[in-house]
Amino acid sequence: MKVVTGVVGNDIHVVANRLIDISLQARGFEVFNLGVNTHLEEFIDAAVESDADIILISSLNGEAEGWCRDLQFLRAEYALKNVVFVIGGNLSVGEAKDEDIVPKYESYGFDLVFHQVDLNTGLDKLEEFLGKRS
Amino acid sequence: MKVVTGVVGNDIHVVANRLIDISLQARGFEVFNLGVNTHLEEFIDAAVESDADIILISSLNGEAEGWCRDLQFLRAEYALKNVVFVIGGNLSVGEAKDEDIVPKYESYGFDLVFHQVDLNTGLDKLEEFLGKRS
Amino acid sequence: MSLHQKERDIIVQNEYVDNFDFSEIEEFITNASKDLFISHKFKNSSTTLVQPRGGFPTYNKQYELYEEFEKADIDVMPLTIDSHTRLNDYGSAKKMLMLSEANEVDMLNGYPLVNHGYRNTRKMVTHFNRPVSLRHGTPDARLLIETALASGIFEIEGGPITYLLPYSKNFPLDKAFLYWKYVERVCANYSGLNEPINRESFGPLTATLVPPCITIVIQLLEMLLSLEEGVKSFSVSFAQTGSVNQDAVMANVIRKMADFYAKKIGVEDATINLVYHQWMGAFPRNKEFSDSLINTSSFIASLVRADKIIIKTRDEAFGIPTMQCNAQSVANTKYTFKVLKGLPPIVDEEEEAILEEEIHSIMEAVFNDSADTLWRKTFNSIKNGIIDVPFSPHIINHNAVVTIRDEHSNIRIIEKGNLPISEKCFAYEKSKVKLSEDKTTVINKIIEDIGVMHE
Amino acid sequence: MSLHQKERDIIVQNEYVDNFDFSEIEEFITNASKDLFISHKFKNSSTTLVQPRGGFPTYNKQYELYEEFEKADIDVMPLTIDSHTRLNDYGSAKKMLMLSEANEVDMLNGYPLVNHGYRNTRKMVTHFNRPVSLRHGTPDARLLIETALASGIFEIEGGPITYLLPYSKNFPLDKAFLYWKYVERVCANYSGLNEPINRESFGPLTATLVPPCITIVIQLLEMLLSLEEGVKSFSVSFAQTGSVNQDAVMANVIRKMADFYAKKIGVEDATINLVYHQWMGAFPRNKEFSDSLINTSSFIASLVRADKIIIKTRDEAFGIPTMQCNAQSVANTKYTFKVLKGLPPIVDEEEEAILEEEIHSIMEAVFNDSADTLWRKTFNSIKNGIIDVPFSPHIINHNAVVTIRDEHSNIRIIEKGNLPISEKCFAYEKSKVKLSEDKTTVINKIIEDIGVMHE
Ligand code: B12
Numbered sequence A, B: 001m002k003v004v005t006g007v008v009g010n011d012i013h014v015v016a017n018r019l020i021d022i023s024l025q026a027r028g029f030e031v032f033n034l035g036v037n038t039h040l041e042e043f044i045d046a047a048v049e050s051d052a053d054i055i056l057i058s059s060l061n062g063e064a065e066g067w068c069r070d071l072q073f074l075r076a077e078y079a080l081k082n083v084v085f086v087i088g089g090n091l092s093v094g095e096a097k098d099e100d101i102v103p104k105y106e107s108y109g110f111d112l113v114f115h116q117v118d119l120n121t122g123l124d125k126l127e128e129f130l131g132k133r134s
Numbered sequence C, D: 001m002s003l004h005q006k007e008r009d010i011i012v013q014n015e016y017v018d019n020f021d022f023s024e025i026e027e028f029i030t031n032a033s034k035d036l037f038i039s040h041k042f043k044n045s046s047t048t049l050v051q052p053r054g055g056f057p058t059y060n061k062q063y064e065l066y067e068e069f070e071k072a073d074i075d076v077m078p079l080t081i082d083s084h085t086r087l088n089d090y091g092s093a094k095k096m097l098m099l100s101e102a103n104e105v106d107m108l109n110g111y112p113l114v115n116h117g118y119r120n121t122r123k124m125v126t127h128f129n130r131p132v133s134l135r136h137g138t139p140d141a142r143l144l145i146e147t148a149l150a151s152g153i154f155e156i157e158g159g160p161i162t163y164l165l166p167y168s169k170n171f172p173l174d175k176a177f178l179y180w181k182y183v184e185r186v187c188a189n190y191s192g193l194n195e196p197i198n199r200e201s202f203g204p205l206t207a208t209l210v211p212p213c214i215t216i217v218i219q220l221l222e223m224l225l226s227l228e229e230g231v232k233s234f235s236v237s238f239a240q241t242g243s244v245n246q247d248a249v250m251a252n253v254i255r256k257m258a259d260f261y262a263k264k265i266g267v268e269d270a271t272i273n274l275v276y277h278q279w280m281g282a283f284p285r286n287k288e289f290s291d292s293l294i295n296t297s298s299f300i301a302s303l304v305r306a307d308k309i310i311i312k313t314r315d316e317a318f319g320i321p322t323m324q325c326n327a328q329s330v331a332n333t334k335y336t337f338k339v340l341k342g343l344p345p346i347v348d349e350e351e352e353a354i355l356e357e358e359i360h361s362i363m364e365a366v367f368n369d370s371a372d373t374l375w376r377k378t379f380n381s382i383k384n385g386i387i388d389v390p391f392s393p394h395i396i397n398h399n400a401v402v403t404i405r406d407e408h409s410n411i412r413i414i415e416k417g418n419l420p421i422s423e424k425c426f427a428y429e430k431s432k433v434k435l436s437e438d439k440t441t442v443i444n445k446i447i448e449d450i451g452v453m454h455e
């Protein structure tokens, strides 16, 4: 399966991104890593171009909420019905609770939302989700 | 004015006691310092013998409550009507609030109760109290 | 009109900026209270100054933050800039500022200084009358710094390398050098009017397994580039490494080297300060433990006799800290400094000698580059990996140096890439770690080392 | 029947004690789990062991406390005894225990071990299966220690000097020596059955401005008195002085001296451990600051490479800490030890030389006393002020030594009373402080020094 990954917006926290790249590969995914400072449109472009199954977005610096509001429109525009949208990292400015964050991002159009969730736990859940779908 | 002072019960915390001795003398009191590990009866005996005006008790290690319950009986027995009874230091085992501690010790027969009050503040209040009485 | 003046005229004109009145600004700086100058405070204080991080989107919230800090008797106020402004995206910053003002939710991770403008910001800065330090991470900070200085902010953090390699993916490095040259010059010019403007380099870089020699070389180069332009007060810095001894070694060596290289380019009248950053890497998710970690950092700052410490909070792993939490961190650190007495000097001659040799080798390679100016030599050295920062997201970075921690948590170089360090030094570094040939073991060790402060 | 056996029979019989079954106790100790022995744990661990303080009146509350400690992965469980038991006032202890059980209010500041008895207490100790350390402060601890050892408590703190001079006003010192001689012998006897019983001296003394030479001399003498009776595992200890350097100096010197004097009396097969007490003097009344202070102490314990640390809590200034607060302190300290790496060795040759000379002078004076046994020599030395503990409440103490802090918070001797230290050493001590002739200035300085950790 093909995954497009990267860190959204003007966020340059790269450490998790490097680990995600390694971990996805170790789990057998084909990875297109756009790195940090990647705008939402670039994720969509790369997914279309590479015919990806999954878009896995990281956000650490608190910006995600600002950017991801536009996801619904983009998703509609590009008709990316079968692409799984995943986001994880630190999904708010300041401290926030899961109960508030998860529904919010689901309403933006994400299938899986991992706020402050450990990488391996998140990727296990992703594989579980993919398993159920197929 | 004559003050009998000391640390009540099996309590051996002497540091405050040394400072109290110095401070009372500096304020012009005549001091009979019984030191640490002084039982309630010894305070009373010393006050009777020296014809003291004030009994100033310290307690630091949390024992005071156990000892001072008997004060009322002793006070009645020896007819020490005019002696001012003062207690200060750390007046409970574990952390406790002023609102709970002060009325309790007043009911045991103390005129002035200083739970976790700085020495100088306490002695200022004592002098104020003595001023008002005379 | 000088080239500098022309450049200035272009910079300060864009749709997000009010008119700059430069003669009024000069007058303001000339007459500004000495208390606004950290260079003045460094001169007149013997303890380690305490500075937190902190920037909120709206003016009012920033003001409240400063009120909290004032109560905690802070030494240096921070002004942290949001990440849109850092990438000169004033449009997004404006949009998020408006959302923040409308909804009372913070939609920015810092204070968008350019959008607020210097006239407003100066009111706040002069009201509190303490030194303010500008923290950003901007490769092209020309407009930001003009706005900051006009606001009464007389310490400017950053530099062409330290604010680029950790903070950007694509921004052209050569442009960054030129833009920072502009910044140095503006700071140098204003330094003649009153107390000197202090420049500070950002030693933590990516805060992730950067070896001491690379950190110090970059500190020295940014210092030299700044002194060259006439800056008279400069702070070199580094972050807690994870090994107390390595911190002490770094502090001793960076002081010696700063002195040596400043003299080498003929500058003898500049003041060089040492700034220590509390742990800058990944924090534990237990707030009690974060408190312990922070206190441990403060202790080390005292041990190495830093002139200033930049502190973290117990909220670090979670998000931008609340004001109260941040002010509490200031108070705790000040308490620790107050009670920590009788600090022994720490000297490790062997480690210091190795580190000095590594630094001299790299510096020599930079100076030997054939380009004509120091900034071009430095540019070339970064491009060909003579300087190489682990975990930099920037495309120009060589990414060939690999480091891991030895059993005492010292950061050691196990792959030297193009670093021009001697065989002797490299052998020393490698001798400290039990090397495994197996790549996954090394990767797992690196992952573990990133989480070294986790519970 | 040996004299020892006769003494034992008398001790274990009083109205507050159940029947002792000594052959059952021997069997229990012989077969006891190694995990109950701290001497075993010392041998098999390389980090600083963490031990809090803690004693509650009732069995159930003590049990709950241990459960909390277990969750925090404590290394050594404490059993702190109440102050009535400490003065052998089992009657008052019993009364207060009953009140505590009836009202769910703690009417005792510790666990009245004698009243609970060894049969009950052993159940708890063996259930948790970690080393337990007995903390008391009792001059006549014979019954208490018999009860403790029978309960599975295999570390006994205290000694004839350290548990008398700070803890008592009138108790006869010569009796204390004899009662402790009994304790040493019981510990030595049981040490042959399984792992050795560990004895520990209480270095903090009054925790108030005690100069290093006096602390160390007393540590050495209690160690020698214990080794003389056949104890094979002994811990010397001291508390944070307020100066990091003085702590490091003390640690280095006490290690060297313990070795030297053990050899001097011909003992080469005993293990000597070093225990460090977090700040034992007056605490700040701000709990955040107390956390900082505690963490600072942990850092120093690591720096001086202590084998064990005894910790405080953020509630110290207020009263006996809650269990949760105490367990949190354990967890924080363990975290700090975990992340604190790369500790540099600290050596101050001049300070160490002066301190060693002072110690040798006092020890020599003790050994030169004309009495026949070491305990009588020591007794005489205390009586005539060759050993003199500032702020001791005990009537026998000479109270002529006066100390204050120098500008780095080192404790310095400014009046030496009868301390037999050389003119050279005394001149060194005095040279560190600007002496004032005026008595009230000195008193004010002492009051300030007592509150040195206050906010
Ligand atoms: C190191 C660091 C930096 C370095 C980054 C170097 C680099 N280029 O990478 C430097 C110093 C340069 C830096 C800069 C800034 N930083 Co920073 N930084 C950190 C820090 C201390 C550690 C981050 C890290 O590397 N962690 C290690 C990695 C392995 O862990 P991780 O990133 O948390 O990722 C884990 C999980 O989140 C998860 N995960 C991540 N993505 C995904 C995706 C999926 C699908 C799943 C399942 C899981 C997952 O997996 C990872 C492994 O478990 C954090 C605080 C912290 N966490 O302790 C702040 C932090 C992330 N930074 C922050 C901020 C705000 C900034 C700045 C804007 C400056 C500022 N205002 O303080 C600038 C950013 C500029 C920009 N343009 O973005 C904030 C974000 C605040 C918020 N969200 O509210 C934090 C939380 C600090 C704070 N409390 O204020 N930073």
Ligand code: B12
Residues within 6 Å of the ligand: B010, B011, B012, B013, B014, B015, B016, B019, B056, B057, B058, B059, B060, B061, B062, B063, B086, B087, B088, B089, B090, B091, B092, B093, B094, B095, B114, B116, B117, B118, B119, B120, B121, B122, B123, D053, D080, D081, D082, D083, D086, D109, D110, D137, D166, D167, D204, D205, D206, D207, D208, D280, D281, D282, D283, D284, D315, D316, D317, D318, D319, D320, D321, D391, D392, D393, D450
């Ligand atoms: C030093 C010390 C010791 C030393 C004492 C040496 C000595 N002989 O003096 C040693 C180590 C030996 C010791 C032993 C013990 N201690 Co102790 N000790 C302390 C400590 C750390 C400082 C006390 C001190 O000297 N302070 C400096 C002086 C100047 O301040 P102060 O005593 O607080 O007095 C001030 C005020 O209270 C006031 N004041 C005092 N009396 C009066 C009277 C009046 C009228 C007024 C107005 C004011 C006033 O004036 C002083 C100056 O401002 C305190 C904790 C703390 N406060 O930080 C615990 C503390 C007092 N100890 C405590 C205990 C329980 C003990 C022990 C029972 C052991 C144990 N279970 O832990 C034994 C006591 C044995 C016994 N028989 O009493 C507890 C008491 C608990 C409680 N009340 O709930 C405390 C609070 C620690 C704790 N949190 O557990 N201790």
